[in-house]
Amino acid sequence: MxxxxxxxxxxxxxxxxxxxxGVEALRASRDDLELVMVGDExxxxxxxxxxxxxxxxxxxxxxxxxxxxxxxxxxAAVKLKKDSSISVAMRLLQNGGAxxxxxxxxxxxxxxxxxxxxxxxxxxxxxxxxxxxxxEKGPALVLDVGANVDCKPEDLLxxxxxxxxxxxxxxxxxHPRVGLLNIGRExxxxxxxxxxxxALLRASRLNFIGNIEGSDVLAGAADVVVCDGFIGNVVxxxxxxxxxxxxxxxxxxxxxxxxxxxxxxxxxxxxxxxxKLFDYQEYGGAPFLGVQGxxxxxxxxxxxxxxxxxxxxxxxxxxxxxxxxxxxxxxxGCC
Amino acid sequence: MxxxxxxxxxxxxxxxxxxxxGVEALRASRDDLELVMVGDExxxxxxxxxxxxxxxxxxxxxxxxxxxxxxxxxxAAVKLKKDSSISVAMRLLQNGGAxxxxxxxxxxxxxxxxxxxxxxxxxxxxxxxxxxxxxEKGPALVLDVGANVDCKPEDLLxxxxxxxxxxxxxxxxxHPRVGLLNIGRExxxxxxxxxxxxALLRASRLNFIGNIEGSDVLAGAADVVVCDGFIGNVVxxxxxxxxxxxxxxxxxxxxxxxxxxxxxxxxxxxxxxxxKLFDYQEYGGAPFLGVQGxxxxxxxxxxxxxxxxxxxxxxxxxxxxxxxxxxxxxxxGCC
Numbered sequence: 001m002x003x004x005x006x007x008x009x010x011x012x013x014x015x016x017x018x019x020x021x022g023v024e025a026l027r028a029s030r031d032d033l034e035l036v037m038v039g040d041e042x043x044x045x046x047x048x049x050x051x052x053x054x055x056x057x058x059x060x061x062x063x064x065x066x067x068x069x070x071x072x073x074x075x076a077a078v079k080l081k082k083d084s085s086i087s088v089a090m091r092l093l094q095n096g097g098a099x100x101x102x103x104x105x106x107x108x109x110x111x112x113x114x115x116x117x118x119x120x121x122x123x124x125x126x127x128x129x130x131x132x133x134x135x136e137k138g139p140a141l142v143l144d145v146g147a148n149v150d151c152k153p154e155d156l157l158x159x160x161x162x163x164x165x166x167x168x169x170x171x172x173x174x175h176p177r178v179g180l181l182n183i184g185r186e187x188x189x190x191x192x193x194x195x196x197x198x199a200l201l202r203a204s205r206l207n208f209i210g211n212i213e214g215s216d217v218l219a220g221a222a223d224v225v226v227c228d229g230f231i232g233n234v235v236x237x238x239x240x241x242x243x244x245x246x247x248x249x250x251x252x253x254x255x256x257x258x259x260x261x262x263x264x265x266x267x268x269x270x271x272x273x274x275x276k277l278f279d280y281q282e283y284g285g286a287p288f289l290g291v292q293g294x295x296x297x298x299x300x301x302x303x304x305x306x307x308x309x310x311x312x313x314x315x316x317x318x319x320x321x322x323x324x325x326x327x328x329x330x331x332x333g334c335c
Numbered sequence: 336m337x338x339x340x341x342x343x344x345x346x347x348x349x350x351x352x353x354x355x356x357g358v359e360a361l362r363a364s365r366d367d368l369e370l371v372m373v374g375d376e377x378x379x380x381x382x383x384x385x386x387x388x389x390x391x392x393x394x395x396x397x398x399x400x401x402x403x404x405x406x407x408x409x410x411a412a413v414k415l416k417k418d419s420s421i422s423v424a425m426r427l428l429q430n431g432g433a434x435x436x437x438x439x440x441x442x443x444x445x446x447x448x449x450x451x452x453x454x455x456x457x458x459x460x461x462x463x464x465x466x467x468x469x470x471e472k473g474p475a476l477v478l479d480v481g482a483n484v485d486c487k488p489e490d491l492l493x494x495x496x497x498x499x500x501x502x503x504x505x506x507x508x509x510h511p512r513v514g515l516l517n518i519g520r521e522x523x524x525x526x527x528x529x530x531x532x533x534a535l536l537r538a539s540r541l542n543f544i545g546n547i548e549g550s551d552v553l554a555g556a557a558d559v560v561v562c563d564g565f566i567g568n569v570v571x572x573x574x575x576x577x578x579x580x581x582x583x584x585x586x587x588x589x590x591x592x593x594x595x596x597x598x599x600x601x602x603x604x605x606x607x608x609x610x611k612l613f614d615y616q617e618y619g620g621a622p623f624l625g626v627q628g629x630x631x632x633x634x635x636x637x638x639x640x641x642x643x644x645x646x647x648x649x650x651x652x653x654x655x656x657x658x659x660x661x662x663x664x665x666x667x668g669c670c
Contacts (some may be wrong), residue, residue, distance in 0.1 A: 035528040136580060149518060149526035182566040183484060191484035192567045214572030219579045230526045231566050233518040235573050237549030242577045245471060245553045253605040260605040266598030 002033055002318045004311055005089040005098040006237075008047070009067035010040035010105020012301045015039060018104060019047040021298075021307020023313075026057045028308065033315055034058040036098055039067065042268040045174075064088035068119040068311050070300060074108025078116060086110055090117040091292040099145030100294035100314040102285065111147055111288060117295040121323065125152070127202060127290030128159045128229070129297065130166065131236055132283040139283055142181075147231035147288075153196035156180070156226050157204060161255065162289035162326050163224040164206055169320035170313065171223070179212035179222025181231065187211065201226070256296045284313030289326065294318050337653050338567065340424040340433040343374035343382070343468055344402035345440020347636045351604060353439060356384040356642020357538055360650075361392045368650055369393040371433055374402065374420040399423035402440075405635060409443025412449060421445055425452040428628040435629035435649040437620065438608065439637045445630060446623060453628040456658065458665040460487075460623030463494045463564070464632065465501065466571055467618040472555025474618055476502050477516075480567035482623075488531035491515070492539060497624040497661050498559040499541055502656035503649065505619075506558070514547035515559025516566065529562065535559070555649050618646030623663065629653050657667055 008015045013060045022035050037044050041063040048054050064085040068077045078087060089101040090113045103110050111129070121126055128144035132246045143163045148155060160178050180198055189211055190198060201208040212221045214235070227235075254260045264271070266272040285306070288295040294317045298310040317323070341357045343350045357370050372379050381391050399420040403412045413422060418473045424436040425448045438445050446464070455462055462478035484488060495513050501509040515533055517525045524546055525533060536543040547556045549570070562570075589595045600608070620641070620660040623630040629652045633645040650659070 079621040116458055135585075139360065146518060183481060183565055183571060192609060194565075214569040214574075215576035215579075217573060219574045227569075230518055230529075232567055232571060234516060234549040234562075235570060238570050239549075239573060239577055241550035241553045244550075248471075250605065254602070257602075257604045263598040263601030263605075266594040267589070267592075267602065269592045270595040270598075 001034055002100070003034045003036065003098045004318075005036045005038050005062070005092045005101040006311065007089050007101065007103035007105055008037045008044050008084045009064070009085040010103045011298065012070070012104075013038075013303070014104065015043055015047045017302055017304050017307055019044060020051070020300060020304035021302070022059070022311060023048075023051050023054070023057065023307035024229050025311035026302055028312065029315070033311075034060075034067050035311070036060050036062050036092060038062045038089040038092070047104045049062060055110065055173070062088060068109045068172060070106050070250050072106060072109065074112045077106070077109050087115045087117065090114060090293070093295075094118055094276070099318045100296070102167070102296045102298060102307070102310050102314050104298040104300055104307065104310075107146065107297055110297055114288055114291040114293065116150060118291045118295075121290055121292055121327050121330055124290040125158055126155050128155075128162065129286050129288055129289055130163055131232075131286045133217065133236075133239070134283065135218050135220035139171065140217065140220060140223055140225055142217070142225040142227065142232055142236065143289065144227065144229035145236050145286070146229045148229040149233075150195060150230070151228035153200050156197035156228065157200040158208050158225065158290070158330070160204070160206055160208070161199055161329050165325045165329060166287055166289055166317070166322055167224050169322050169325065170316055173223060175207040176210045176223035177221075178206045178224045178226060179209050179216065180250040181217070181225050181227035181235075182211035182213065183215075185211050185213060194265065283309070285310030287313070292323070336369055337435070337650050338369045338371065339649055340373050340397070340427045340436040341646065342372045342420045342424050342438035342440055343372045343379050344399070344420040345438045346633065347439075348638070349406070349439065350378055350382045350640055352637055352639050354379060355386070355639035356392070356397075356637070357640055357646060358386050358389070358392065360646035361394070363647065364650070368646075369395075370646070371395050371397050371427060373397045373399050373424040373427070375399070375615060376484070392558065397427060405441050407441060407444065409441060409447045412441070412444050413447040419444075421448045422452065425449060425513065425628070429453055434653045435631070437631045437633060437642070437645050437649050439633040439635055439642065439645075442632055444483065445632055449623055449628065449630050451624040453626045453630075456625050456627055456662050457664055459625040460493055460576070461490050462623055463490075463497065464621050464623055465498055466567075466621045468552065468571075468574070469618070470555035472554050474506065475552065475555060475560055476556055477552070477560040477567055477571065478560065478624065479564035480571050480621070481560065481564045483564040484568075485565070486528060486563035488528060488535050491532040491563065492535040493625070495536055495541055495543070495559065495561045496664050498561065498602045500660045501622055501624055501657055504551035504591065504657050504670070505651055508558060510542040511558035512544045512556075513541045513559045513561060514544050515553065516552070516560050516562035516570075517546035518633070520546050520548060520551075532561070548656050576651065618644070620645030622648070622652065627658070629658060632661045
């Protein structure tokens, strides 16, 4: 039985999407999942009351009197609000009351709480945040996407090790292809950071395929794309906005032309296919790798389906002992 | 009269697209443009013979016995091939035989030749390469996109100054909005480089609007987007591939559904509008800023239309005295 703490208060669609998604995750599981919903008890009870036959599901509520807003300064908010749903969930993890936590709240606050309360895994230099992207050849994990804006080569090596283990276990691939995000594919290309990281990766026992370019990421050249948190953050946000720009202009132009309006209706199955391909909801949230506990950050605008998938990903991370395998590799010295 | 050297041998579609595009640029000009086509004389003559009434146009040919391939190591190729079309064009610029050069060839080789032969502008720390992107609010210039992979804060300030002058002159905007590409919009956000660059930009006399995120670029938040060449390169390549991924999947899905095939025909004006919006051909190539001469790099896969627009952009850079204005600002100490 795996017990997961679900922060019911974080994210733009809280508590509805969280509670609904949690219920869906339980219904998709076979008696091997239990949820602790963390947050304001009355609010969660109200929300649960909207679902049928909820008493049959293994749900408990853990009251937290505070919530951290999406726009609060992370470290200060975590220090100030000791009883926030994020910190209460982390403390439950720490004392063994749950084996994983899922939140759609303030990313920086979740990371700060994880560092203050759970601490880093032994030998982990810096925990990283991964994001799963759709590519031509299936999902790929990009990390770090924002936790570390100034990295050393050794940090990138650890991201590669942690990301590789996560990807292997979550996506059932024995030796994930690890690529180093760079300005060209040749071995000698790069800045100071990537040139040194390249040498470390080449010397490791990872399935390192070498440097990849910006254009290789979505072509699916690598399963695990390693980069510093600054570039990962900018690229992920840029990518999401390009999709949005395309869509808004498509809608604008469709409205402009009568034939296009009819054409758009006829093309619905095609557009549904495209949406599904680019849909972050299918991809189970962003894992925090390198902390003493399984933490998954769901997108702030998560739908119930996205939350369901994030909870199921957390469950798989626990079942597959991802953190235990990462700890083992870090103790071996990472290669 | 403005005289431009056009490298007829560089790029995937050389010499056809180059010669054709050059002819189109001349036809779009009113007797104030002259072209020197640089490359193998016989090849260029053959290509010119395919056009009508070519004798009426002010075209001359400057023979160059060598060409640098797209995949050659830049610095070595420039040193080895003294008579490459790129170097011959640069020397023409240097001795005053032309006021600008346009090439669709090996970017690194063009930059290396510009640095060896033309040299940097006085007080310019490092020349940068800009790329014009389409956004929701019109074109935006992103720089640097690859010339400098490890930057100091002062480099970013100079990119901002040079980009600002280029954008103001080429797009007729008095005070272009300068944004610093970063991981968040708040003033305090960033890594070591951007935090320091932020302070320099804030203290300058530029129209600095502050930090912008990856998702703000295509929304058109800034006219000039400043970043180091590593991140600029990765973001630009990533963006181009996302568009490609979208298109290839659209085509695949359209073929799958009969109704979608009919719908796609009806939606043609919409799709044409989208293509035009994302079309790099409309945007006149990538300026090299900070070297003693006007150099524009057209996309390697440039069509004749893209070459035409790159030549016209080079002509405007000369007419508007962009480099003279940049030199003046650099001598004033950049703020």
